[in-house]
Amino acid sequence: MIDVRRMQLLRAVITSGSVTAAARNLQYTPSAVSQQMxxxxKEAGITLLERSGRGVRPTDAGRLLNEYATLIGDQIAEAETALADLRAGRTGRVAIRYFTSVGAALVAPALARLRREHPGVRTELKLSDPEDPLPDVKDGRADLALVVRPRDxxxxxxIRFVPLLEDRYLAVLPEDHRLAAQGEIELSDLADDPWIRSDRPGPCLDPVLEACASAGFSPGFVVESEDHATAQAFVAAGLGIALIPELGAGDPPPGVTVRRVRGPEPVRSIQAAVRESSPAEQPALRGLLDALRTTAAARTVTAQGLPYS
Structure with missing residues (x-):
């Protein structure tokens, strides 16, 4: 096996024309350079240098090995540049798992910000609905997953969880509903209404069921939907009422009224899941986390000015 470091030393000897000059340029002793040559x-099994006056010149084998040493040196320089770009966050790749209702409101603007600030970073997006994305994060198939998870x-x-946003649920009512004129609705006042389920059973439906249980009732679902837009269309058609997370509400369709609820107000906690060691090793991932935090903070401020706030 030929030692790459010795090949680079051979390159220095050939470039400078002598062992002594190479040793001086590299701040080695001439005997150390001679020993390495x-x-x-011995590794090459052939003579690489021959005397020429007071210096040395390469044999055919020496010239051949020097050509490869030059290529290797260039590749090492390119690798060092690439590593410097990766360490600085100028390049890199992040694989993301996300669920539908955070796509437009949180992921898209965060990625737009990331692209502006880190244009060389590539992103891989994959919907995690309905699978649990945490195994992908643990196994390294994903760098970050957005999840709904209670803080406690x-x-x-x-896995390390980074809180991003507390996404409250809103009551979506037919515009002629008896409570449509109220600015805020007691959750218990909706106990006898027909309900439209806007999420599949799991972490996004749990806050609604828990809030209703705290208010003393269990919602009577008459329509099941796993899509927030479809659920709102069912409300507009007069089939019932729905509780939809604010990120999933989007632009409500004609025929519905959106109101805050209380007593209690259901809230889902949206968090980013990353491997415990990832942020220190991946500057691109740190940039994505920063973009998600900034986007979530801006979303919170904007939501405070909405009519149902």
Whole structure:
């Protein structure tokens, strides 16, 4: 096996024309350079240098090995530049898992910000609905996953959760509903209404069921929908009422009224899941987390000025 470091030393000897000059340029002793050249010739199994006056010149084998040493040196320089760009966050790749209702409102503007600030970073997006994305994060198939998870949930080994946004649920009512004129609605006042389920059973539906239980009732679902836009269309058609997270509400269709609820107000906690060691190793991931935090903060401020706030 030929030692790459000795090949670079051979390159220095050939470029400078002598062992002594190469040793001086590299701040080595001439004997150390001579020993390394002897070891390299032993590895190559052929003479690489021959005397020429007071210096040395390469043999055919020496010239051949020098050409490869030059290529390797260039590749090492390119690798060092690429690593510097990666360390600085100028390049890189992040694989993201996300669920539908955060796509337009949170992920898209965060990625637009990331692209402006880190144009060399590539992103890979994949919907995680309905699968649990945490195994992908733990196994390294994803760098970050957006999840709905209560803040007091037990920790997951190897995963760090970064809180981003508290997404409150809003009551979506037919515009002629008896409570449509109220600015804020008591959740218990909706106990006897027909309900439209806007999320599949799981972490996004749980806050609604828990809030209703706290208000003393269980919602009577007459229509099941796993899409917020479709759920709102069912409300507009007069089939019932729905509780929809603010990020999923979007632009309500004609025929519905959106109101805040209280007593209690259901809220889902949106968090970013990353491997515990990832942020320190991936500047591109740190940039994505910063973009998500900034986008979530701006979303919170904007929401405070909406009519149902």
């Amino acid at each position: 002897a070891a390299l010739e 949930r037990s920790p997951v080994d190897g």
